[in-house]
Amino acid sequence: MKNSISTLLFFYFFSVMMSAQTFTINGNVYDDESHEAIIYASVFVQGTQYGTTTNKYGYFSITSPTIDTCTITLSYMGYATQSILVNKQAEFTPLKIYLKKEQLQLKQVEIKRKRSKLEELHNSTQMGTINLPMKDIKNIPLIAGETDILKVAQLLPGIQGGGEGQSRMFVRGGDADQNLIILDEAVVYNVSHLFGFFSVFNSDAIKDVTIVKGPFAGNYGGRLSSVMDIRMNDGNMKKFSGAGGVGLLSSRLTLQGPVWKNKASFMVAGRRSYIDQLFKLTATPLPYYFYDFNAKFNILLSKKDRLYFSAYLGDDILKVKEGKDGFDLGFGFVLGNFTNSLRWNRIVNEKVFVNTSIINTNFSYKINGKYEDNNLLISSKVNDYGMKTDWDYNHSYRLKMKFGGQAIQHIFNPNVISTKGEISNLLANSKPKVLYALEYAAYAHADYKINDRIDIAPALRLSGAYVTNKNYLILEPRLGVKYTLTKHDNIKAGYSRMGQYMHLVSSSTVALPTDLWYPVTENMKPQIADQLALGYSHIFPKINTSITLEGYYKWMQNVTEYREGANLILNNHFEKELLQGKGDAYGMEFLVKRDEGKLSGWLGYTLSWSTRQFPELNGGNVFPAKYDRRHNLSIVANYKFTERFSVCAVWVYMSGSRFTPQVGAYAMMNSSMTGIDLIPVYTTRNKVSMSPTNRLDINFIFKSKPTKKFRGEWHVGAYNVYNSNTPYTVHLVTNESGNSYSQRGLFGFIPSVAYNFEF
Amino acid sequence: MKKIILTVAVLTSLASCMPKEKSIKIDDFSQKLTVNSQVIPGDIMLVALTRSFSLLDNRYSKSADSTKISEDLMKELLVEDALVTISYQDKVDTLVMLSPGLYAGIQIPQNANELYTLNVNDNKKNMHVVAQSTMLEKVELKTVNCYMKGDTLKVDYTFDDPAQRNNYMLNVYYNPNGSGIGSANPSNWDVSNFLTQGNTYASYATLSDQNFESSSVHGTMNIPDFDDANISDTLIVSLSNISEDYYNYLSLRTKAGKNVLTQVFGEPINYPSNVQGGLGFFLTHSPDPKLFIMNK
CATH class of the missing domain: 2.40.170.20 (TonB-dependent receptor, beta-barrel domain)
Structure with a gap:
């Protein structure tokens, strides 16, 4: 116990010491064209391993190990990478960085390899997390050509649909009610139209979909099996x-x-x-x-x-x-x-x-x-x-x-x-x-x-x-x-x-x-x-x-x-x-x-x-x-x-899926003994697979x-x-x-x- | 624009196909003995013995309108020449076969709180079942009053609920043919034989004393959509003090029949039984029938 406390204290003071020799840069990353906040954009201090990503609001805060100045590099898939020289005087002022879409970028801008969302998820301690790119979702063929993020999610490992064409999800063996589906922080209770055949989410209005199947970080709670965060x-x-x-x-x-x-x-x-x-x-x-x-x-x-x-x-x-x-x-x-x-x-x-x-x-x-x-x-x-x-x-x-x-x-x-x-x-x-x-x-x-x-x-x-x-x-x-x-x-x-x-x-x-x-x-x-x-x-x-x-x-x-x-x-x-x-x-x-x-x-x-x-x-x-x-x-x-x-x-x-078929029947006198009911015999519950x-x-x-x-x-x-x-x-x-x-x-x-x- | 969309939608729906049905092999049936029984006031206990059957037997057919079991299959399902005994206290009585599938014990005393054990050996199929049932104290109806309200038949009843935990079944009978029970001349029949006189069953209700407010019970049973042209002037109302197992079985039967959505979308019901190694119920409850003459 004593050792554990000493170790924790060591780490804490080490962190404090480290932070004393550093400075912190913060800001927001936006799409240059629309000024939409960019979620999960990668932010790195050049020449170091110090990096982070923007949060769900496009905000980042990163600590540089350098004393006075540093160059931060911002990248996001489909956008031109941007490098910015920052000095310590700017420490307290949030930066506003606008990334240009790649097809619109000027030829002279150097193209550097970008860290993708996949890399960010790979580098994170969070497991069981998948981000769905909206542009791909819109191309995926579904019934009657209707775009549906819930049905696309069912194509991911660990997430199963119910009956054919149904929007209900069953994540890692959980039940349909164990999924927290939030749209801009608000819980959506009924996620489907037409008896479950179409989801309520209009893909044109959606920017980002992230699904967490667990184990979960501390900020998630309220449902057992998954969190679907839709922005x-x-x-x-x-x-x-x-x-x-x-x-x-x-x-x-x-x-x-x-x-x-x-x-x-x-x-x-x-x-x-x-x-x-x-x-x-x-x-x-x-x-x-x-x-x-x-x-x-x-x-x-x-x-x-x-x-x-x-x-x-x-x-x-x-x-x-x-x-x-x-x-x-x-x-x-x-x-x-x-x-x-x-x-x-x-x-x-x-x-x-x-x-x-x-x-x-x-x-x-x-x-x-x-x-x-x-x-x-x-x-x-x-x-x-x-x-x-x-x-x-x-x-x-x-x-x-x-x-x-x-x-x-x-x-x-x-x-x-x-x-x-x-x-x-x-x-x-x-x-x-x-x-x-x-x-x-x-x-x-x-x-x-x-x-x-x-x-x-x-x-x-x-x-x-x-x-x-x-x-x-x-x-x-x-x-x-x-x-x-x-x-x-x-x-x-x-x-x-x-x-x-x-x-x-x-x-x-x-x-x-x-x-x-x-x-x-x-x-x-x-x-x-x-x-x-x-x-x-x-x-x-x-x-x-x-x-x-x-x-x-x-x-x-x-x-x-x-x-x-x-x-x-x-x-x-x-x-x-x-x-x-x-x-x-x-x-x-x-x-x-x-x-x-x-x-x-x-x-x-x-x-x-x-x-x-x-x-x-x-x-x-x-x-x-x-x-x-x-x-x-x-x-x-x-x-x-x-x-x-x-x-x-x-x-x-x-x-x-599993079901309980009727395999036989037997005759029983009805309660008044004036007629016969044919009583069904089923297998044990969900014994047979279709x-x-x-x-x-x-x-x-x-x-x-x-x-x-x-x-x-x-x-x-x-x-x-x-x-x-x-x-x-x-x-x-x-x-x-x-x-x-x-x-x-x-x-x-x-x-x-x-x-x-x-x- | 609207016409174009509708035309395209109609064309694509015309081009759509239904997938071909796929066969599946389900072979999970094992035949079991089925027990039905009834106590006839006096010293008679009737036991009906049949066997369950597989739906894959082609002598069984089912369509949207009807369910058919061929005579051949029916005959095969009736248990003949089985050794059927009922034991109580230190005695063992062997039941006699009245007809294929129907066995009777004719001198079995009907004592309240007595434990009866049924043993059946079906040598033909090498099947054996055992069932036990305690004959519960007979509870008698104190008053019965039947009347029509709109097209609903209302049955008011009172009885005293004994101290221990009890469950009840309330049955209502009438006879549309004007003979036997319900005939214009009730003096022609014996109320104790009402089960054997081919009467029509109107409805039943199950009651649990967990829902009673006091030991003096008064309630009303509603039988909706009741055409009073069907009855002459009399009804039989019968109260039985039944076992909890049978009460649960009847409650499930009622629920399954009432809830259309459960039938379509819900999980199926495997009905309980008090027969070890078999199906059905060995029942020893004794009904208390009461005659009621309607004022039409």
């Missing part, structure tokens, strides 16, 4: 510009520009589907559509202060009017999110950067029905009011720290039922008690470079939730270690504990309008997961390619399931139907990724196992999780033939001349080119020659055409 475009500070697209199911338009040149800008983006218009042409009209609206405003208040306001509004709407379109029944629903966040960036001094956010999220659904004199209205709502603050402290070249805290007040109004007419005899009006949950957390995280080979990142997070009659507290220790073998090879290991205070109440494997988020209560305990991971990473800087191999073991407590036959809809006592048990997940992930060049993309492979155990289910025995797919292989290849013509292909192979599947999707992209003011691109492609079957259900085929089981697929060959543009 919207800030808005062009220099000139008015726009982008959009026309697809088979929806169209979108994004506009951005300066409100006050180089001081304030805005971005607005909208998207609407026209499924309702398409169905009008058929015999069965379907008055359903969805829309999204994103808006962002940001203003530089001073050299050190910047304010962002972001909002997202999106709804799924079905409105069947009674007596119209051949319907006797008036029926509909409105389901959607409204999120908004106000963030304040403050450069306190050359070493300290603070972001403070005020966040509001609203998720609600309303289902209404009308038949003759009967009226039914069911509604549920979750409101979050939160505040969080995150501090980045660059103590020295060796020590960087993050600390902060957050508090979120969740307000739940589950299953409010209002009925009129005879239906009220069957379904009484009810207004269940409003539930309140105050979720809070505080954390401290350090990145410490012990020597040139070993980096450690210890962190401690204390999280909790205060609900009626109960206060839960979870201490969440985390540790990341990186051992550098050579300049291009390292080994990483990590451990993290995560706590989760919200559960998704859904009896279904697809996203339904009635899915409900529910907080911990006196009886429903928080979910907890511990994760251990070990990985190897190699980088090929010359070809911008990285290889990572990671193994993980995750054990989870209090994961939720539902009693067999549970009725969660119109049920105000659904807490009685919820069960809590244990889960285990382990596996190995392999990823080769190349972000730049004529050929870019990735190959990802996952070998995984995931099990659950509940005393009340499957006789208390361990059973495989629904999406316990053994093998998962994805190849995403983007090949640029010329600047104007490229092709993107995706090939996926995966083991089938058949493995493979699929090829392809997309050809034809672009107009990049020098044109109005630039357009055609996307022509197809999903499931060779019409392969990805089974989603099994049914019995009965005939005289013998009964057999057959599997149905959902989507076969689907061609697509889309036109995207920008100006």
Whole structure:
């Protein structure tokens, strides 16, 4: 113990001594064209190994070992590298650095090798982290040509989709509700439209997507399995510009520009589907559509202060009017999110950067029905009011720290039922008690470079939730270690504990309008997961390619399931139907990724196992999780033939998902002994795997001349080119020659055409 | 513009294909003995024995409208010439086969709180099952009142719940044919034989005393969409004090039938059984039937 304290003190004073002979440079890095902040840009002190990256707001703080002057080099993929001479007098003034896009750079500017995001992730102690380049996401072929970041994420190792075409994610053997998806710091509860087939994120409005599968750094918390951090475009500070697209199911338009040149800008983006218009042409009209609206405003208040306001509004709407379109029944629903966040960036001094956010999220659904004199209205709502603050402290070249805290007040109004007419005899009006949950957390995280080979990142997070009659507290220790073998090879290991205070109440494997988020209560305990991971990473800087191999073991407590036959809809006592048990997940992930060049993309492979155990289910025995797919292989290849013509292909192979088939039946007298019921016999839970599947999707992209003011691109492609079957259900085929089981697929060959543009 | 988009969308949807179905081999069925039983007030215990069957048996067929089991298969599933015994206290009674699949013990005393053990040896298929059941104290209905409200049949009832933890099943019967129970002339039949008189079952409800506010129980059972033209003037309301296992089984059956979304999207239900090595229930509950004459 004494030795440990001495070692820590030594490191601390060594760091302080080092910092005394150095000076610190800080500033923001922007795109020269739009003045958008650049995330993960690389910043290096020339002639040294001292380097850092910009944070999520494009800010950096770096310590130079030189006494008076130094040259810092800034680089980012797709941009010309820039070197700047800085002297100590400028220490306290934040720099503003504008990087020029490569195709626009002047010939005389020297092109230096750039450190890519891949290299930054390779050099970080953080494991299980993948950054998705937005330009590639837009080229990846998906159903009906609709760009979808959640489905692209499912092509990465460790992340699996649910049923075919579904946006729900299952990360490292976790459940669908264990993913924290945040858009400009605000939690998005409902991430999909059209029963889970399309994500709510409009790709034109998104700047950056980073996914962390764990083990997690101290600043992440609230969900067990992953954090998907999505950042919207800030808005062009220099000139008015726009982008959009026309697809088979929806169209979108994004506009951005300066409100006050180089001081304030805005971005607005909208998207609407026209499924309702398409169905009008058929015999069965379907008055359903969805829309999204994103808006962002940001203003530089001073050299050190910047304010962002972001909002997202999106709804799924079905409105069947009674007596119209051949319907006797008036029926509909409105389901959607409204999120908004106000963030304040403050450069306190050359070493300290603070972001403070005020966040509001609203998720609600309303289902209404009308038949003759009967009226039914069911509604549920979750409101979050939160505040969080995150501090980045660059103590020295060796020590960087993050600390902060957050508090979120969740307000739940589950299953409010209002009925009129005879239906009220069957379904009484009810207004269940409003539930309140105050979720809070505080954390401290350090990145410490012990020597040139070993980096450690210890962190401690204390999280909790205060609900009626109960206060839960979870201490969440985390540790990341990186051992550098050579300049291009390292080994990483990590451990993290995560706590989760919200559960998704859904009896279904697809996203339904009635899915409900529910907080911990006196009886429903928080979910907890511990994760251990070990990985190897190699980088090929010359070809911008990285290889990572990671193994993980995750054990989870209090994961939720539902009693067999549970009725969660119109049920105000659904807490009685919820069960809590244990889960285990382990596996190995392999990823080769190349972000730049004529050929870019990735190959990802996952070998995984995931099990659950509940005393009340499957006789208390361990059973495989629904999406316990053994093998998962994805190849995403983007090949640029010329600047104007490229092709993107995706090939996926995966083991089938698990299911519980009916294999037999027996006769039972009914309860009154007046008749016979045929009772089904099933296998044990999730015993059988559906058949493995493979699929090829392809997309050809034809672009107009990049020098044109109005630039357009055609996307022509197809999903499931060779019409392969990805089974989603099994049914019995009965005939005289013998009964057999057959599997149905959902989507076969689907061609697509889309036109995207920008100006 | 709108027309162009719609035309392209229609053309691409026309060019789209549904994937061909894929067969899958699922061979995970093992045949088991199934037990059904009923106590007839008096000294009779009936045990029905069948075997479960695989869905891959082509004598079983299922379509959207109907489920069919061929006579040949039905015959094969009825257990013949099995050795069936019920033991209680120190006695062992061997049941006699009344017809294929149906066995009766005709002089088994029905004592409350007695533990009965059923043993079945199906020598033909070399299957053996054991089941135990305690005959729970008979709980009698104190009052019953039935009436129509709109098209809902309302059944008001009262009874006294004994001190220990209890679960109940409430059954309502009527006869649309005007004979037997429910006929215009109720003096023609014996209420204790109501199970054997081909009556139509209206509905049932399960009750747990965990939900009762006091030991003096009064409640109402609602049977919606009840066409009172179907009944002449009488109903039978029967209360049984049932085991917790059977209560859970019935509750699951009710839930599975009611929840369409669970049927479509939810996880399937493997029903519980109190038969070791087999399926079904060995039941020893004794119903208390009450006749009610409706004022139409």
